[in-house]
Amino acid sequence: MHDPVDPKIAEKIDRLRKELHWHNYRYHVLDDPEISDHAYDQKMRELMELEARWPGWNRPDSPSRRVGGPALARFDTVGHSMPMLSLDNGFQESDLIAFDQRIRKLLGLEDQAVYTAEPKVDGVAVELVYEAGRLVSAATRGDGITGELVTSNVRTIRSVPLVMQEDNIRPVPSILEVRGEVFIRRKDFEKLNKDRAGLGLPVFANPRNAAAGSLRQLDPGVTAQRPLDIFIYGIGRVDDVYYESHWECLVALKKLGFKINPDIQPRITIQQAMEYYQYIGKKRHELSYEIDGVVVKVDRLLYQQRLGATSRSPRWAIAFKFEALQETTRILDIEVQVGRTGAITPVAHLAPVNVGGVTVSRATLHNMDEIERKDIRVGDSVFVQRAGDVIPEVVKVITSTRNGTERRFVMPANCPACGSDTVRLKRNDSQEPEATTRCLNISCPAQIKERIKHFASKNAFDIEGMGDKLVKQLVDRGMISSCADIFYLTEDMLAPLGRMGPKSARNIIAAITNRKTISFQRFLYALGIRNVGEHVADVLARAFPGMDRLSAAPHHEIEGIEGIGPVIAESVARFFQQHENREMIDRLMDGGVAILSGSAQKQDTLQGKVFVLTGTLETMSRDAARKRIEALSGKVTGSVSRNTDYLVAGKDAGAKLDRAVQLGVTVINEKAFIDILSRDLP
Ligand code: IVH
Numbered sequence: 001m002h003d004p005v006d007p008k009i010a011e012k013i014d015r016l017r018k019e020l021h022w023h024n025y026r027y028h029v030l031d032d033p034e035i036s037d038h039a040y041d042q043k044m045r046e047l048m049e050l051e052a053r054w055p056g057w058n059r060p061d062s063p064s065r066r067v068g069g070p071a072l073a074r075f076d077t078v079g080h081s082m083p084m085l086s087l088d089n090g091f092q093e094s095d096l097i098a099f100d101q102r103i104r105k106l107l108g109l110e111d112q113a114v115y116t117a118e119p120k121v122d123g124v125a126v127e128l129v130y131e132a133g134r135l136v137s138a139a140t141r142g143d144g145i146t147g148e149l150v151t152s153n154v155r156t157i158r159s160v161p162l163v164m165q166e167d168n169i170r171p172v173p174s175i176l177e178v179r180g181e182v183f184i185r186r187k188d189f190e191k192l193n194k195d196r197a198g199l200g201l202p203v204f205a206n207p208r209n210a211a212a213g214s215l216r217q218l219d220p221g222v223t224a225q226r227p228l229d230i231f232i233y234g235i236g237r238v239d240d241v242y243y244e245s246h247w248e249c250l251v252a253l254k255k256l257g258f259k260i261n262p263d264i265q266p267r268i269t270i271q272q273a274m275e276y277y278q279y280i281g282k283k284r285h286e287l288s289y290e291i292d293g294v295v296v297k298v299d300r301l302l303y304q305q306r307l308g309a310t311s312r313s314p315r316w317a318i319a320f321k322f323e324a325l326q327e328t329t330r331i332l333d334i335e336v337q338v339g340r341t342g343a344i345t346p347v348a349h350l351a352p353v354n355v356g357g358v359t360v361s362r363a364t365l366h367n368m369d370e371i372e373r374k375d376i377r378v379g380d381s382v383f384v385q386r387a388g389d390v391i392p393e394v395v396k397v398i399t400s401t402r403n404g405t406e407r408r409f410v411m412p413a414n415c416p417a418c419g420s421d422t423v424r425l426k427r428n429d430s431q432e433p434e435a436t437t438r439c440l441n442i443s444c445p446a447q448i449k450e451r452i453k454h455f456a457s458k459n460a461f462d463i464e465g466m467g468d469k470l471v472k473q474l475v476d477r478g479m480i481s482s483c484a485d486i487f488y489l490t491e492d493m494l495a496p497l498g499r500m501g502p503k504s505a506r507n508i509i510a511a512i513t514n515r516k517t518i519s520f521q522r523f524l525y526a527l528g529i530r531n532v533g534e535h536v537a538d539v540l541a542r543a544f545p546g547m548d549r550l551s552a553a554p555h556h557e558i559e560g561i562e563g564i565g566p567v568i569a570e571s572v573a574r575f576f577q578q579h580e581n582r583e584m585i586d587r588l589m590d591g592g593v594a595i596l597s598g599s600a601q602k603q604d605t606l607q608g609k610v611f612v613l614t615g616t617l618e619t620m621s622r623d624a625a626r627k628r629i630e631a632l633s634g635k636v637t638g639s640v641s642r643n644t645d646y647l648v649a650g651k652d653a654g655a656k657l658d659r660a661v662q663l664g665v666t667v668i669n670e671k672a673f674i675d676i677l678s679r680d681l682p
Contacts, residue, residue, distance in 0.1 A: 002056030009050065013057050016047040020063040021163050021257075028159040029259040060155075061134050061162035068156060068221035075148035075216070080127060081177065081237045084141045085309055087120075087295060087319040093274060096296065099318045100270040106315070107303055114300065116247050117265045117273045119280060120293040120319055121231055123183030123211045126154065128232075133164040133172035140215065153215055156224035157182065165257035170241065177236030178258060184211045185288045188227035197373060205383045205396040206326055207290050232258040233295075245299045263287070267299055277320050284322065293321035322356070326385040328398065329353040334365065334378055334409045338417050340450030341530050342439040346371060346409065348382075348394055355386050363392040367435040368411050368424075375399070377406035415439035417446030442580065448482070449475050451528050455483040459534055460526035461515050465508040473497055483526070484584045486512055487591030517594045520546065527581075530571040539563045540572070542631065547585070547595055551576040562624050606634030606676075610643055614657060615650030617670050622650075628677050640665055648673045 005013075023040050027033040033040075048064050051057065059065075090096055103113055125141040138154035139147035154160055164172050184192070189207040196203050204210035214226035232253055234246070243249035247266040254260045265276045273296045280287075280294055298304055298316040307315040333349040346365040353360055363384050365371050376382070376394055381401045386392040415422055420441040424433035439447065449471050456466035466486070474480045479493060489512065494505035518526075525537035532540070543561045544550040550558075550572075559569035575581050611629050613622045613636065620628075625648065626636045640647055640659045647660035647667045660667050668676070 003054065005054045005057045009054060010057055013047065013050050013054065016043055016050070017059075017062055017163075020044060020047060021161070022165070024063055024158060025161060025165055025257050029161070029254075029257060063162065065162070066156050066158060066224060068219070068224045069152040071219035071221070072152075073218070075150060075218070077142070077146045078137065078139050078149045079146045080139065080144070084125060084127060084144045084147070084179065084236075085313050086144065087317055088313045089293075090318050090320045096270065096274055096277075096318065096320055099296070103298060103303075103307065103316070106307055112269045113298060113303075114245075114267050115270060115273050115296050116245075116250075116299045117268060117276045118233060118295045118297070119261055119263050119287070119289075119291040120295045120321070121181040121183050121233075121261065122206075122208045122290040122292045123181040124208070124215055126150070126180060126182050126215070126230070127236055128154065128160065128178050128180070130164060130173075130176045130178070132174055133166070135160065135162050148216070150215055152220040153217060153223040154182075156220055157228045157230055159230050159259045161257035163257075165255065167252070167255045170252075172256070173238055173241045175237060175239040176241075176256075177238065178232045178253060179234045179236055180230050180232035180258075182211050182215055182228055182230050183207060183289055184214070184227055185229060186290065187288065188229075192227060203374075203396070206385070229289075230259055231261040233261070243301055245301055246297055246304070247299055249301070270296075273320075281322055290325075291322070292324065293319050295319050323354070325356040326383055326395065327353045327355045327360075328381055328383055329360075331376065331378055331380050331382055331394070334371075334376075336412060336416055338415060338439055338444065338446035338450070340447055340454050340528050342415075342441070342444065342447050344411070344415065344422055344437045344439060346411070348376070350382075350384060353384065355384060355392065358386065360384055360386060360392045363394050365394060368437060369435045371409055377402075377408050379406040411437050415441065415444055415446070418444035420444065443481070445475055452480065452483055452486070454528045455526045456486065460522055461518060462522075463508075463515050464511045465504070466511070469499070470497075470508070482584050482587070484587035484591055487516070487588065487593060513592075516592045517596065519596050520544075523547075523593075523595050524550075527575070527585075529575045531568045532572065536564070536568055542628075551582070551585070562621060604633040606632040609634045609645045611636050611646050611648060612638070612640050612644050612656060612660070612665075613648050613650070615653030617648070617650040617673075619670065619674070625673070632677065646673075646676075 020040070020043055023033065023035055023043070027040070044064065047062070051062065051064060088099075090099060100113060103109075107113070127139050127141070127147065128135060129137045129139075135151075135155065137149060138151045138160075139149050141147050155162060164176075166172060184207040186207060189204070189210055192210060193203040204213060210226070211228060214223050214228055217223045217226075233250075235249060235253070241252075243252060250260050250264065250266075263280070265272070268276065273294075277294050280291070284291060296318050298307065304314070304316040309315060330351045331348045332351055334346050335349060336344045336346050338344055345367070348363045348365055350361050350363060365376060370376075374394065374397060376397055381398040383395040383398070384392050385395050411422065413422060414420065418439065418441050420439055422437050422439055424435075424437050426432070427434055441447070452466075452471050452475070453468065455461055456463040456471070463486070474489075474497075477497075480486060480489070489509065491502065491505045491509050494500055494508060495502050497505075519541070521534075521538045521541035524532060524540055525534050539561060540550060540558075544553065553573070553576075555569050555573040558564055558572050559566055564572075606629055609629075611634055613625055617625060629636050637644070640656050640663060642663055642665075644660065644663075644665045647656060647665050648670070649657050649660075649667050650670055657667065
């Protein structure tokens, strides 16, 4: 037997639970917390201590119980009190128009019908049953008639209320069944898979599979570790309450503590629903969760009732689907590509498949480790996906359909372009090999082509016309073998090439000549030094006055620059030590390339301006901020006076901020500061 609970303590426990339910709702449902995480944790700790001391007062819907519960041997099944139907699909505008016409005919409406449109979230459908405001059970959809009881798992989802919020206007319904979609947000999904890969566990193909797998764990402790979220989109059985419309119902559910999708468009015409579909379709990649369409629903519940349902789906709603971003196809072959740094990347040739409106026939396999981790073989059926403009990739192999004819891929021992041995170098910090296989021959024609293409690309020298085909012709004919050779080309040399002619030849030479003067940053980026992208090139260009100083700088000097780590410093220093690279740079200069050096680029945009820095800046140290102000001829002082032009206030700014406000000095935050720094810069 447990000790009897002192009524005062019981009251305190109840109060803490109520407060924590409230703050949980503010944080996980409304995304608008009222107290700090720290204060929340303290209250939770207090509650857990009291609960441990007074087990007689433990309750399954305590906010402390979201961490799981005993593992099950199997899930019980449960019948839904009202069937959980599926939705009719539409794929084109005419489907939506036909849907609207049928509705108006069945209802005998002369006027426009009113709809609510919602994102169709790609997750797992669940039904949650509340009695007297408390979650008593939760089930998956199953076959629509019976589902699996996953109550302990659903309790671990932070955005599921264990106890409803009381609404002052109406009493909590005695029975309320709500329906919604359990899902995982993209960024949480990526992290989950990354963590799993790190542990050598199989990754999930997509957020929906991850959500389904997580919800169907027999051990709720495992589910509790998964970043599940939920949107409630409707109700099943409800007693004591009557709602006029679907939207009114969602608003009421929100007040009761349920999480409703913020991207819903209520009370619109069918034309507006069409615009919404197009709008959401464009915004699709920016949403934090995956969707596969929009659902358009007749808003008035009386109409919904009158329209009824077929055995499969309601007549009052339609799922207006987008083209899928993930499809299944077969790997026909695997081939390798040589990049500009000699990295050899395996690429899958796929049976062409339409993914989200684009035909995909190739996908990157990244490197040998990835191929082994995903166990990708030639002949496999696979999930491929594309998101926005990124290169399509193979997400997962469907191993169940293998028939034994699949072939493992072996990384070639020789570079397919130049024949030299391929290697996996040791990582700097260990004996482990890098993931990347490389060709180390810097004269490899494949590398040369890629280096030249990079050199001439948009964010580097930006030479129009110097693309894939021309570079291939020039290198294959031995007309150029280094980036510098570009500046020694003449019209006469180009004109006889295939698909050329005097006019194009003239244009290309003009484009080359036009680009001979270049900023230091672009020049550095164009060189294609390993680990030097645009950002690093910018940092280096700001830190060194010009090419002579940078190319002579020892490793430790480069590493001393803020934002430059040892790996970058090493590859920069090594690049300039190499004889061939120095020679190429000399040839570039001889060919007429002129670098706008740091001092020539230096601008005086902050001439005469006095800055004071206070608090912690997020994107740079205060020292770096000072250097950047000084580089633009501004001045930095230690204390605020009437002469101060700007106080840059970072996090936790203190007395200087007060003083600046007192003196009427302009106070700017970090973002405004960065805007000022980048104003008028090339
Ligand atoms: S309403 C009678 N609204 O789509 C069915 N469903 O194919 C009422 N889904 O199993 C469903 N987002 O899991 C509805 N905003 C939304 C939805 C949604 C996703 C899923 C749901 C259902 C499936 C129907």
